[in-house]
Amino acid sequence: DAKTTQPNSMESNEEEPVHLPCNHSTISGTDYIHWYRQLPSQGPEYVIHGLTSNVNNRMASLAIAEDRKSSTLILHRATLRDAAVYYCILRDFISNFGNEKLTFGTGTRLTIIP
């Protein structure tokens, strides 16, 4: 799977929007962009994923650049419970069909300031 690059850490004020960037310049045409987050002392949890179009769900929005070489996870109104490490992961759906192992990078540690 292609590599992603994320800032090591970010801070945001509570109740403000947060934009978490991810660069994936070597993304292939069949790579899906997945975001997971890991709260302290817990297993990761799925946040959102997309291929080309922007995506929205109850947790967040995913904005994907037109050339797909970068994406941004958007938390519309951060709360203290959103403090976590956020991982941006590429998954080649075609070659990994039936073998969905995920390769985690270092992620972005998001701190929410009350």
Place this chain on the structure above:
Amino acid sequence: GAVVSQHPSRVICKSGTSVKIECRSLDFQATTMFWYRQFPKQSLMLMATSNEGSKATYEQGVEKDKFLINHASLTLSTLTVTSAHPEDSSFYICSVGSGGRETQYFGPGTRLLVL
């Protein structure tokens, strides 16, 4: 999404003993489960892929005789750390996947401390 549990949530054992960690998929039949290990301040590292009814597939550098994996049913996979040493102290996390699913669901993790 799938609900995944792990037992125990934390365990302390003496060096040289074996520890078994269970991963259960509570509401989904999982043909494939994954085992990860996470050291403090580091990211998750995949250890092995557990396949129901067949041998697990281990990642490079992971000793299959030390980390025994059994996936005897569609809802249960176990990881046994044999002859545990202090350097095996870590956070062990399992996840559930199956062919074609687009997301993966993780257990809450098991914290192992080997004294």
